[in-house]
Amino acid sequence: MKRNPIFHIAMMMYSLIYFVPLLWMALSSLKSNEEITMNPLSLPTSWDFSVFGEAFISGGLGKYAINSAIVTGTCTSAVLLFGSMAAFAFSRLKFKFSKQLMALITLGLILPLQSYFIAQNALFDFLGIKDTRMALILPYTAMGLPLAIWLFRAYIQNLPKEIFEAARVDGASDLKVYQTILIPMLKPGIATVAVFTVLSAWNEFLLALVYIQNDDLKTIPTGLLTFSTRYSTNYHLLFAALTIVTVPMIIVYVIFNRKVIEGLTEGAVK
């Protein structure tokens, strides 16, 4: 295909809409507060990276990141394990009430968060699990499961039936088939579901806002919001915080961009 410089120049110009805000954020974190207010568009005069350490440790960002990692890791493992187990049963095994149970779980794909979070909040109050990590792990897992089961089921139904029947002839039990045959064959599906679950849990805001008041347990979205109120006039520290949160995510994203884009779009379109 022939090269087209005009096309690429135009596209680069358009890309600036995305690059300029992010670049401005990163550069502003290196400027002093006076520089930021006087000359928002100038480059930093010195390259002092200690501000990142300050935001990470005394600002508490490190703490929020660890909380996010624990919550996201736990709920993603649970979604992958329980979701694949249930999807295997729903797609390959005959049992009573399977249609009804699947229909109920499908409700979770349609109904918005608002349809249950008020009573969920009351329930967690009653159980005394608000302000614990469980208050996030439990709903994030429950929210991830319907989509995981739905996608896994579609993947399993596309696998040739004969594989499962052959294993049966060889005398393997269903649990053995799940472990030794299904899981290895489900790997592409697992990657898609994992991307979707990880990002939804990592970025979730409303429930985290309502269920976690203890600063030591806050995740990145609510932690960053607390941070931004606490340091509302300390601009360069705030920009440093924003940069710390976004840059690692962008690096991981650039490396795995195909999987991330696939995971998020397939998860949404389902």
Next chain:
Amino acid sequence: MKPTARWIPYFLVAPAFTIFAIAILGPIMATFGLSLTDWNGFSTPSFVGFENFTHAFHDKIYMNSYWHVAVYVAATLILEVVIGLLLAGLVSSKSNTTFYRVAFFTPVMLPLVVISVLWTFLLNPDLGILNRLLGQLGLESWQHIWLGDQSTALLSISVISGWIFAGFYMAIFYAGFQRIPSTIIESARLDGATEWQLLRGIKIPMIKNLTEVAILLCFTGGIQVFDLVYVLTNGGPYDTTQVPTTYLVRVVFRDQQMGYGSALAVILTLVVVAVGLLYNKLRTKDDLVVEY
């Protein structure tokens, strides 16, 4: 297949279903029940029938919040879906466009709260770069307190939403375009079709199903917009950007009106489900288009 032992399927389904039932199914039913009560979260709920719903339909802020969200959805249909479609057309018209696709998708995977905080700075009247750039271009009259001015706040939120999600819809449409058999595209090119004709005449009609899914996503996602509005304006100034979700959170967690809040939640749920069902009815099934 019949399971090798009768208990196995139940064993496989039990953990997922139990978690789902405790965290979601139970609370859904309880929320519907609570919507018929007056409850502050501490006392015993008292049954009031449909009073909360009557109240809701006379609640000016709540009714206006649907008007605001309708404006937001209409704006994002253009700023997200239409722009996403155009971007997909552009990046699929040439080879070697991975860079642009990756760049345009970046905001989609970042936390909305983080992006919202960043945008409050970009639009900040004193140190934000938007007003500064307008000033340097000699367009002082275009400068605004974007998020604090009643006439620009909702529009600003919609534009930011477009900045985030146009890349998302681009990715969906791009994936669709890639599934169109290349022989069709190549023969149209040989016949001298321009890229624009190709997009309008072949590519867009062939991904019709996907466009319908995208519009539905934009609708149902838009009605539930929360993070962006909460951080950018929290419904202000003077409730001019109040959307159903932000008002709901205010009623439940600031005013402690759990019963009334539940009724508002039930109405919102019914609206989302109704939009989904209505849309499914209107959708035409067409065998000629590419399945996603």
